[in-house]
Amino acid sequence: MKRYDLITPEGTRDLLFEECAAVRAVEERLQKVFRAKGYSEVITPGLEFYDVFNMKSRYFPQETMYKLVDNKARLMVVRPDSTMPIARMTATRLREQTLPLRLCYSQSVYRNKPSMRGRSDEIRQTGIELIGSASGRAELEVLSNALEVLSSFETEGFRLEIGHIGFFKALLSKLGCDSDTAENIRGLIEVKNYPALNDLLESIGDNEVTRALKQLPRLFGGEEVFAEAAAIYSDPETDAVLADLRSTYEKAVSLGYNGMITIDLGLVNRMDYYTGTVIKGYIEGCGDAVLSGGRYDKLLSEFGYDVPATGFAVNVDAVARAELKRVNFKPVPADVLVFGTDGYEAAAVAHSRKLISEGLTAETAVFDNIDEVRSYAAKKGIRRIDIVSEKITSENL
Structure with a gap:
């Protein structure tokens, strides 16, 4: 029988010396930013009952979660996400607290993705949740924090992409397709797979909605995106979404980060999770997004507490790897x-x-x-x- 006592499981790795220093430096920098804005730290259990993530909207497919049973044979999972446990905690232990709640966290999540070789199953995240406000001011606060965080990293440049899941959802509702087809369309738009997306939509039919969906992955850039989006499809619902997104974009640009902020209406990740503005942040030296989040106004209602919320999480491991290329984190000898x-x-x-x-x-x-x-x-x-x-x-x- 083969022994595995000298290696780590797939998707995990040991961190040594300067890697640890880089991770801690990123976490401490982020926590300093959040604490200065009135955010209080919380920590949720590494183990949660499976039911916490098996909600009606099924935000996390069961095959992506590490599962085990306790001594009463109850199904449990190793935490795959921080927002849903925080939603559970807010709906129970923090229910009587004055709103809005400003919460922050630094903890690992675990996601089983065997098809994604080279990706980590264990991800260290630091993030914030602003719970209890549907105001555009809450949106602006989260965007401001995201921009401040991205600009604080020791890299040459950064970019924040802003989208709105409402535009895609409005088009999809008019298409009238089943949930599996809708998920296929969403996935192809997310990865910007133009040929496969065109083939799938052509099999559905040629109409104003399918033509608009074909163009959705291309709707990214500056302020010109609003006119382009209105030109491919316009009705009261999509017009309201674009007006809301334009207002958010203009306020974000006014913070002084013009040139670092782009619009992307192809941001359609986790459409059953997000309900409004969605964001992704990128830094030089890292191909994948290091920051992601958005508005999720319906999530807490699944735990019996119907309040709006918005927030984001930072992939600390990814940022630390990028910073290691530019900053010396080597251990300093004792004096x-x-x-x-x-x-x-x-x-x-x-x-x-x-x-x-x-x-x-x-x-x-x-x-x-x-x-x-x-x-x-x-x-x-x-x-x-x-x-x-x-x-x-x-x-x-």
């Missing part, structure tokens, strides 16, 4: 290596504490003779050795 001669081991520990209280980093040597201590210090790049005996002497290397 001092402290060695206690025989009988003075405890005194060496006390001396290390004193150095640390003075703002230095100090290692306590665990070797039995000074030659080994000097050899270790030279290999590690530690420039000073403090030798503790009846008195304390220092050697500079």
Whole structure:
């Protein structure tokens, strides 16, 4: 029988030294931004009951979740998403809190995607949820935070894409197709697979709606997208969506990030989850989106608490990998290596504490003779050795 005790499961990996430093630096930077805006941190369990994610809209297909049973044979999952557990927690433990709620988190999610080789099944996320406001001001706050976050990363450039799921949903409702066909259309638009999308829509028929859906993946760019979208399809519902999106876009541009913000009406990911504005953020050096989110006004109602919400999550691992290419996160050697001669081991520990209280980093040597201590210090790049005996002497290397 083959043993797997020396490798990690597919889709996971160990993080070492500078990778850990990069991940922590990104998390701390994001949390600092969020705390300054009044967001309070929450942590949800790594294990949740399957029912939390098996809602009417089925936001997460069961085959993408890691499943197990507890000692009562109840089906559980390893957390595949942070927003739905936070929705559960809000609908129960935070139900009496004054709205709006501003919540933030840093935790891992786990998604089983065997078909996507090279992708991580374990993803470290940091994000925010603004719960209890349907106002455009809430939209603007989330966009402002997303732009501030993207601009804080140690990369050469970034881009925030803004869309609105309502435009696609309005077209789809007029097409009258079954749910499987609708999901196929959505998936092809999301990945911008023009040939396959054209073939599928032609099999449905040639009409104003199918022609508009064919053009949807191409509707991305600047302010000109609004006129282009109105030209391919216009009725009171889609006109209202475009007006809402234009207002959001203009307010976002007014924040001072003109040139970094684009419109993309082909943002149709998780259409049963999002209900309004959707966003994706990209940075230099990373091909996939590192930030995603949007408005999800119906999610909490599935937990019995009908309040609107919006938010986003950042893929911390992806940002950290991109920043490692540009920023030096290599571990810094200790300032001092402290060695206690025989009988003075405890005194060496006390001396290390004193150095640390003075703002230095100090290692306590665990070797039995000074030659080994000097050899270790030279290999590690530690420039000073403090030798503790009846008195304390220092050697500079």
